Amino acid sequence: MLKVLFVCTGNICRSPTAEGVFRALVEREGLADRIGVDSAGTHAYHAGEAPDRRSAEAARRRGVELDHLRARQVVKADFDTFDLILAMDRGHHAKLLGSCPPPRRDAVALFLSFAPQLGVQDVPDPYYGGHDGFERVLDMIEAGSIGLLDHIRATRL
DSSP, X not given: OEEEEEEEXXXXXXXHHHHHHHHHHHHHTTOXXXXXXXXXXXXXXXXXXXXXXXXXXXXXXXXXXXXXXXXXXXXXXXXXXXXXXXXXXXXXXXXXXXXXXXXXXXXXXXXXXXXXXXXXXXXXXXXXXXXXXXHHHHHHHHHHHHHHHHHHHHHTO
16 A cells, blocks of 8 residues: 655644545545555644644535544654655655655655646645635645646556
8 A cells, every 4th residue: 555644834734634635535536445645743733633623624615524633743653654755845845854764755755746737836834824725725735636646646556
């Protein structure tokens, strides 16, 4: 099974949204037995907490449930467990590379590298903004998820 980990700062907005959206896509495509999905944060600020209610509500409006997810911090074992470790922004990417054993650095990438048509590298943090920010993040994550699944199908399955 190919395992994908999405990473943001506290694992309550961007990365659980990516986990939920990508998992729903994988399930719709009948690939849940071949692709595993999880998310984590670079920091333990919210460990054990559910996703931000605004993220969960925005995702729910698009048919994706996040309420069962709980925040956790990236741990060293994740670098061995996951085939792809996808950072939501360049800060997360740098932090992950700083913790990653050198032989596993090729597993770490920017999530939006799978959506080059967006013309941006970072999924912005919607935490301090309004409703529109959560919708924008969902749009970006949906685009990245489609590109990621296309990449996985072309190179890994």
